[in-house]
Amino acid sequence: MARSWATLGVDLHLEPAGAGGLRRGLTDALRDAVRTGRLAPGTRLPSSRSLAADLGIARNTVAEAYADLVAEGWLTARQGSGTRVADRAAVVPAPNAATAPHHREPARPAYSLVPGSPDLAAFPRTEWLKAARRALTAAPHDSLGYGDPRGRAELRCALAGYLARARGVRADPDTVLITSGFAHALRILATVLAARGARTVAVESYGLDAHWRLLRRAGLVTRALPYDELGTDPSPLTTEGAVLLTPAHQFPLGTALHPDRRAAVVDWARRTGGLVLEDDYDGEFRYDRQPVGALQGLDPDRVVHLGTASKSLAPGLRLGWMVLPPALAQDALSAKGDMDTVGVLDQLTLAEFIASGAYDRHVRSSRLRYRRRRDALTEAVADRAPEVRVTGIAAGLHAVLRLPPGTEQSVVQAAAWQGLALHGLAFHRHPEAVAEAVDALVVGYATPPDSAWTGTLEALCRVLP
Amino acid sequence: MARSWATLGVDLHLEPAGAGGLRRGLTDALRDAVRTGRLAPGTRLPSSRSLAADLGIARNTVAEAYADLVAEGWLTARQGSGTRVADRAAVVPAPNAATAPHHREPARPAYSLVPGSPDLAAFPRTEWLKAARRALTAAPHDSLGYGDPRGRAELRCALAGYLARARGVRADPDTVLITSGFAHALRILATVLAARGARTVAVESYGLDAHWRLLRRAGLVTRALPYDELGTDPSPLTTEGAVLLTPAHQFPLGTALHPDRRAAVVDWARRTGGLVLEDDYDGEFRYDRQPVGALQGLDPDRVVHLGTASKSLAPGLRLGWMVLPPALAQDALSAKGDMDTVGVLDQLTLAEFIASGAYDRHVRSSRLRYRRRRDALTEAVADRAPEVRVTGIAAGLHAVLRLPPGTEQSVVQAAAWQGLALHGLAFHRHPEAVAEAVDALVVGYATPPDSAWTGTLEALCRVLP
Numbered sequence: 001m002a003r004s005w006a007t008l009g010v011d012l013h014l015e016p017a018g019a020g021g022l023r024r025g026l027t028d029a030l031r032d033a034v035r036t037g038r039l040a041p042g043t044r045l046p047s048s049r050s051l052a053a054d055l056g057i058a059r060n061t062v063a064e065a066y067a068d069l070v071a072e073g074w075l076t077a078r079q080g081s082g083t084r085v086a087d088r089a090a091v092v093p094a095p096n097a098a099t100a101p102h103h104r105e106p107a108r109p110a111y112s113l114v115p116g117s118p119d120l121a122a123f124p125r126t127e128w129l130k131a132a133r134r135a136l137t138a139a140p141h142d143s144l145g146y147g148d149p150r151g152r153a154e155l156r157c158a159l160a161g162y163l164a165r166a167r168g169v170r171a172d173p174d175t176v177l178i179t180s181g182f183a184h185a186l187r188i189l190a191t192v193l194a195a196r197g198a199r200t201v202a203v204e205s206y207g208l209d210a211h212w213r214l215l216r217r218a219g220l221v222t223r224a225l226p227y228d229e230l231g232t233d234p235s236p237l238t239t240e241g242a243v244l245l246t247p248a249h250q251f252p253l254g255t256a257l258h259p260d261r262r263a264a265v266v267d268w269a270r271r272t273g274g275l276v277l278e279d280d281y282d283g284e285f286r287y288d289r290q291p292v293g294a295l296q297g298l299d300p301d302r303v304v305h306l307g308t309a310s311k312s313l314a315p316g317l318r319l320g321w322m323v324l325p326p327a328l329a330q331d332a333l334s335a336k337g338d339m340d341t342v343g344v345l346d347q348l349t350l351a352e353f354i355a356s357g358a359y360d361r362h363v364r365s366s367r368l369r370y371r372r373r374r375d376a377l378t379e380a381v382a383d384r385a386p387e388v389r390v391t392g393i394a395a396g397l398h399a400v401l402r403l404p405p406g407t408e409q410s411v412v413q414a415a416a417w418q419g420l421a422l423h424g425l426a427f428h429r430h431p432e433a434v435a436e437a438v439d440a441l442v443v444g445y446a447t448p449p450d451s452a453w454t455g456t457l458e459a460l461c462r463v464l465p
Numbered sequence: 466m467a468r469s470w471a472t473l474g475v476d477l478h479l480e481p482a483g484a485g486g487l488r489r490g491l492t493d494a495l496r497d498a499v500r501t502g503r504l505a506p507g508t509r510l511p512s513s514r515s516l517a518a519d520l521g522i523a524r525n526t527v528a529e530a531y532a533d534l535v536a537e538g539w540l541t542a543r544q545g546s547g548t549r550v551a552d553r554a555a556v557v558p559a560p561n562a563a564t565a566p567h568h569r570e571p572a573r574p575a576y577s578l579v580p581g582s583p584d585l586a587a588f589p590r591t592e593w594l595k596a597a598r599r600a601l602t603a604a605p606h607d608s609l610g611y612g613d614p615r616g617r618a619e620l621r622c623a624l625a626g627y628l629a630r631a632r633g634v635r636a637d638p639d640t641v642l643i644t645s646g647f648a649h650a651l652r653i654l655a656t657v658l659a660a661r662g663a664r665t666v667a668v669e670s671y672g673l674d675a676h677w678r679l680l681r682r683a684g685l686v687t688r689a690l691p692y693d694e695l696g697t698d699p700s701p702l703t704t705e706g707a708v709l710l711t712p713a714h715q716f717p718l719g720t721a722l723h724p725d726r727r728a729a730v731v732d733w734a735r736r737t738g739g740l741v742l743e744d745d746y747d748g749e750f751r752y753d754r755q756p757v758g759a760l761q762g763l764d765p766d767r768v769v770h771l772g773t774a775s776k777s778l779a780p781g782l783r784l785g786w787m788v789l790p791p792a793l794a795q796d797a798l799s800a801k802g803d804m805d806t807v808g809v810l811d812q813l814t815l816a817e818f819i820a821s822g823a824y825d826r827h828v829r830s831s832r833l834r835y836r837r838r839r840d841a842l843t844e845a846v847a848d849r850a851p852e853v854r855v856t857g858i859a860a861g862l863h864a865v866l867r868l869p870p871g872t873e874q875s876v877v878q879a880a881a882w883q884g885l886a887l888h889g890l891a892f893h894r895h896p897e898a899v900a901e902a903v904d905a906l907v908v909g910y911a912t913p914p915d916s917a918w919t920g921t922l923e924a925l926c927r928v929l930p
Contacts, residue, residue: 086630121606129598144588145582183802315609342645342783343782346811357493364533
C-alpha cells in the first residue's frame with residue numbers, strides 16, 4: 001500500500017507485513033524514499049514516537065528501522081538534532097557505455113562465430129545453483145578463510161578423479177593447482193620457466209596470439225614448430241625450455257597429434273629436461289569416437305596438463321587447473337604466490353558439480369548440442385558452398401572452412417558488413433609460422449545461443465564464395 | 466533398498482524412485498558400485514534387456530543409465546563386446562595432509578587471535594545464497610563470457626554507490642577496478658608505479674610484511690615513514706612514487722590519521738605528482754562514533770582507494786576493488802591484463818548483496834558482535850592483567866595490548882605453548898621502522914567463532930603478565 005503520512009510528508013510504498021515483518025518493510029520503504037530522492041538530503045525525520053503513533057505501530061519498530069538506516073548510512077542520528085537524511089545519500093548513476101573512457105568491447109555484431117566460447121545460454125544455471133547451495137551448506141567455516149594457495153582440496157580431489165577417468169590423466173590431488181583460467185596457469189608457468197633459465201618456448205604455427213604475448217611478457221621468445229597433416233612436428237625441438245601444444249585437438253586446425261609425434265615430443269622432453277605444456281582446452285568434446293587421451297598420461301613427470309572450465313561451462317567462472325609434475329609443484333606454487341588465489345565458493349561449487357555427476361551430464365548434453373550444430377554446418381556448407389571444405393570437425397567447438405585461394409580476407413570483411421563476427425585463419429597464424437598458408441575461416445559453432453544458431457548459419461552461408 | 470541382482474552379481478543401493486526418477490537412481494547406484502570397486506574394472510555388465518527383466522523395469526531405463534555412465538567414462542561400450550566397467554575408473558585417494566610434500570599450514574592451534582580475519586562462522590551463508598540465486602537468475606547470458614576486464618558493471622555501480630555513502634569516496638563506476646583482493650590490487654599498482662619510473666614507495670613503520678614483499682618483488686624499495694601518537698608522519702616524503710597508508714585505522718596500531726596529516730599527505734601528492742594508496746581494509750568498523758571518511762574524498766585525482774570484502778565478509782571470496790584516479794585508470798587496466806579477472810558469479814552476487822541492503826545489515830550485525838568482543842576483551846584485561854593497556858580499540862577487528870617492556874616475545878611463546886596463536890607487534894614492524902619499539906600484542910578479536918570466544922579470551926588472559 002502507498003500512503004502519505006502526515007508526519008513524514010511523503011508517500012511511502014509500504015508492503016503488507018510479509019516474511020520480513022513490519023520493521024523490514026518500513027526500512028525498505030524509507031530507504032527507497034531516500035534513494036529516489038523523495039526524502040531529500042538533510043531532511044529531518046519525525047521522531048520515532050510520532051511516526052509510530054501515525055502508523056499505529058510500536059515505537060520500537062520505527063526506532064529499529066531508523067537504526068538500520070543509520071547503520072547503512074542513509075540516515076544520520078546526532079544528539080540534539082534528531083534523525084536526518086544523510087548528505088551523502090546521493091544516487092550514483094549507472095556507467096554510460098557510450099562515454100566510458102576505456103570501454104573495450106566494440107559495438108556487438110548481430111551474429112558471432114568467433115571461436116573460444118561455449119554457448120553461454122546453455123550454462124546450467126539451476127544445476128549450478130543447486131551445487132552452490134549444497135557446497136556452501138557443507139563447507140567448514142575455515143574454508144572461507146585465505147585457505148590453501150593450491151586451491152581447495154575438495155576441488156583438487158574431484159578434478160584428479162575426473163581427469164583420470166575422462167582424460168586419462170595421472171593426477172595426484174597434491175600436484176593439482178587451481179587457477180583463474182588457462183592464462184593464469186600459463187603466466188605462472190612462464191615465470192617458472194624464466195626462473196629456470198629458459199629463453200625460448202616452442203609453440204605451434206597456429207594458436208592464440210594472447211598466449212604468445214603472455215610468454216613474451218615473461219621474457220621468453222616463442223618459436224613456431226612446423227605444422228603438416230600429422231599435426232605439429234616436434235622434430236626441430238632442441239634446447240627450448242618447453243613446448244606448448246594442443247595435442248588432443250589442435251587449435252585452431254582441429255587435428256589430433258599423430259601418435260608417433262606424441263611419442264616423439266615426450267622423448268624430447270625426457271632427453272633434454274624440457275617440459276611439455278599440454279593445453280587440453282576442449283578435450284571432452286569428441287564426436288565420432290572416444291576422446292583422445294591426455295598426453296600427460298605418457299609421462300606425468302615431463303608433461304604439465306592444463307585444463308579449464310571456460311569451454312565446458314563458461315569463461316566467466318574464471319576457473320582453470322593444471323596437473324604438475326611433482327618436481328615442479330613447489331616452484332609453480334611459489335611463482336603463483338600465496339595471495340593470488342581463486343574464490344573458494346566457485347571452487348567448492350565446481351567440486352560438488354563434478355562429484356555429483358552434474359558436470360558429466362552437462363558435458364554430455366553439450367556434446368549432443370554441438371554435434372548437431374557441426375552436422376548442420378557441414379550439411380549447409382556442402383549444399384550452399386560446394387567449393388568450401390569443412391575440416392577439423394571430429395572434435396571441439398569449432399571447425400575450419402577451407403576457402404578458395406585468395407578469398408579469406410574478403411570473406412571476413414563481407415561477414416563484418418553483414419554483422420557476422422568471424423575469424424580468418426590468418427588471425428591465428430604465428431608470425432614465424434612454418435606451415436603452408438591456406439585461406440580458411442575458423443568457425444566457432446558453439447558460440448551462438450540456440451535461438452540464434454539458424455540465423456547465424458544462414459548469415460555465414462551468404463558470405464561464403 | 467539394497468538388493469542383489471542375479472544378473473549383476475553385486476548389491477546395489479537403489480533408492481526408491483524419488484525426484485530424479487528411476488533412471489537417475491539406477492545411474493547413481495551403478496556409479497557408486499564402480500566407484501567403490503564393487504564392480505571391478507573390465508567387468509562385463511548384463512545386457513540392458515536382462516537387467517531390465519530382472520528389475521522389472523523398462524529396458525530403455527537401463528539403456529539410458531548405461532549411456533549416462535558411458536558418457537561419464539565409468540563404463541565403456543564397444544560393438545560386439547557389450548558394456549563393461551572402464552579400466553580407468555580407478556578411485557583416486559583423498560590428499561593425505563601428512564605426506565603432502567608442500568602442505569603449508571602448520572598444525573592448527575586450538576585458539577587463534579591472529580589478526581586479519583573476520584569471524585568466518587558468521588559468514589551470512591543463507592543471505593549470500595539468496596543473493597547468488599537472484600543474481601544468477603537475472604544475469605544476461607553474455608555476463609558468463611570473458612567479460613569486461615574492469616569487472617562487472619553491476620558490481621562497479623553497486624560499489625560506487627556504497628563507497629560514496631558509507632565511506633565518503635567520490636567514485637565513478639568507470640574508474641572502479643575489481644580485483645581478487647587487496648594483494649592483487651597492490652600488485653597491479655606496483656606494476657604501474659614501476660612502469661612510471663618510480664623506485665621507492667613510502668610505507669608505514671608498522672604494517673604487513675606481505676605487502677612490503679609484494680612491492681619489492683615489483684622492483685620497488687619500501688621506505689618507512691615515522692610513526693607517533695598522531696599516526697604516520699608524512700613530512701619526510703620527497704620524491705617517492707607513492708605512499709601506502711591505512712588512514713582510517715592504522716594497521717596494526719589502530720590510530721586514525723590526524724586531520725593535519727591527512728591534509729599534508731594530499732598536499733605532498735599534489736605538489737610532487739606522487740600517489741596515495743589508501744588501504745581501507747576495515748573502514749566500516751568503528752564503534753564509538755561515525756567512521757572516519759575516506760582520504761580519497763579529499764582528492765580523487767591523487768588518492769587510490771583500496772577496499773576488500775575480506776574483512777567485511779570473508780577472505781575466501783577473493784574480492785577486492787580499487788577506485789582509481791581517472792588519469793590512472795587505463796594504465797592500471799593494462800597492467801592488470803584482460804585475462805586476469807575475477808569470477809563473474811561472485812561479482813554479480815556481491816553486487817546484489819550490496820544493492821539489496823544485505824551487505825549493510827551484515828556489516829551492522831558484525832559491528833555489534835565485534836564491539837561486544839572488544840568490550841569483553843577490555844574488561845577482562847583490566848580485570849586480570851592490570852599492567853597491560855588495551856589500545857587502538859575505537860575501530861576495527863583487532864586491538865593492541867601494550868605489555869611491560871621486554872615481555873612480548875615470552876608472552877607470544879607462552880601463548881604458543883598453550884595452543885593460542887598470537888602475533889606480537891614486532892611481527893608487523895618494518896625492518897627500517899622509525900618509531901619507538903614497544904612491547905605489545907596485536908589481538909585479532911574477530912578471528913574466533915562465537916563458540917570459541919570465551920575460551921580464547923580465557924587462554925589469552927592466562928598468558929598475560
